[in-house]
Amino acid sequence: MTPHRRRLGLRIRPPFGALLVAFLATAAPGGAQALERLSYEVASREAHLRAAVERASALRAAEREGRTSPRELVAAALLDYRRITEALYAEGHYSVVVSIQIDGREAADIPLTAPLARIDTIAVRVDPGPPFRFGASTLAPLPPGHGLPEAIAPGRPARSGAVREAVREAVEAWREAGHAKARPARDRVLADHAARRLDVTVEIEPGPRVRFGRLRQMTPSAVRSERIEAIAGLPEGEVFSPATARRVADRLRRSGAFATVALGEAETLSPGDRMDMLLSVVDERPRRLGFGAELSSFEGLELSGYWLHRNLFGGAERLRLDGRLGGIGGQSGGLDQSLTARLDVPAVYGPDTRGFVHAGGERREEPDFTSLGVSVGAGLGRDFTENLSAEAGIALSWTRATDALGTRSYPMAMLPAQLTWDGRDKRLDATRGHFLALGAMPFITLDDGTAGLRATLDARGYQRLGDEDGATVLAGRLQAGTLAGVALADARPDLLFHSGGGGTVRGQPYQSLGVDLGGGATTGGLSFLALSLEARVPLGERFGAVAFVDAGHVGSTALPGSSGNWHAGAGIGLRYHTAFAPIRLDIAAPVAGTTGQGLQIYLGIGQSF
Incomplete structure (x- = not known):
């Protein structure tokens, strides 16, 4: 007896066009009417099959959204024949029988041109049939080092999605090998119902090995074309690589000059199998103004703001002015004021290296010291990967400070450098990933030649307990710092370390922990450690x-x-999640140490770390 074999269309290639019934449903007039009963009967004990049917059902979606006019329900029913069948193909069932009864009539027999006056009951009955497994599977040719994907190997469950994923992986493997125009050329899928087996044959057409051609700008921009090309860094003449193409687009996004960056591939190859890359950009607004505020019961109110000018000279340069006024109404010593300016220029030594210059002035009135200082500097920054970056520079500063040891001036030269790894999923409200910043600043005092090194560490980790977006998040932070090569009495006060307040230990007053000099006088320390642990629990959507x-x-x-x-603090907080960042309210109290008492309150934007 010849086994019953049937050829199936599993959409190896993307479908095009729209379904007529979907158009009729959206175009149909008439108000919503009550549907008394919508039922599903699946001839299987497998709960996941019933879930797959209801998840795919356009009828269930229409009921949930209140779209229950007769025309809309009939159109949804007609969609469901295909949608439910494809959903069960995805589960490995290819002998699917779907019946949809609308008030006792099969939906497929109801003409769309003669709609019903009302619909009371709809019964969806599905027989998934037996599960199939893969039989003979052929996916060829494949690039060297790649074999048949395990998901479509003989004997494995014959899920249709596994075929599409295997084809996608094969095409992507060829593209990663430089064959940018690889595509599935021919496919044949046969279902042997007697043997409950699915035979799959897919032929891949790799096409030639392609090299990058020119970067062709398809949209106008205020950034000069030669600067766009320099920032993008497209390696013309090199073998095509999807990862390289992504880096080209990412460089343009990181420049901050563009609101949108889209990098496409030319459909036809140039002589020599070169492929031009098609760039479309939308410029960001050239200027931006921003403000921020933080409030603490001890430190008082801190106001900050910035003014940003993008594309200052037509080469994607970025000028930013920052101002800060802190300690307003607080008990932390007095008003702190700062004003800084920084100019960043992308692609100064290759596409991944930027240059910057900066200048600023600052006045600080802290519990242990007051200072007035100015500084200028310049340096280079480099993005090594999407997550890893570094900056290094040279700076000159002059500071006059007064503390318990007297009033002194500090003319200094410094070589600040920082290495940063940022693997967080979101900067202001991370739920997964890690962050690590290592800073080192060798310095020399120009009047007496005193040299030293200030080094810092900031390490953060985030773990979401579950796969859902609303799951509890555990967060931890370790901070450390050292000032080496200089005596405590000779160190510039604002380079020393303190603990207490919103950035270190909540519940303890701002900069309340330092080094006791005796006689009621304190100063900062030469070393610093801080540990923070948080459990962030969702309370609804907001x-x-x-x-x-x-x-x-x-x-x-x-x-x-x-x-x-040591000292320590603990507390609880409330977060209100906005589209930009959560608004933070924390209440904390001391739990160890002798530097504070009573409650401390903190209000700000973004998580505490």
């Missing part, structure tokens, strides 16, 4: 609760943790 504990240590020697004292 709100969230936080429980946290922080601890900090300041030492009189350069080795963190070797001398000095």
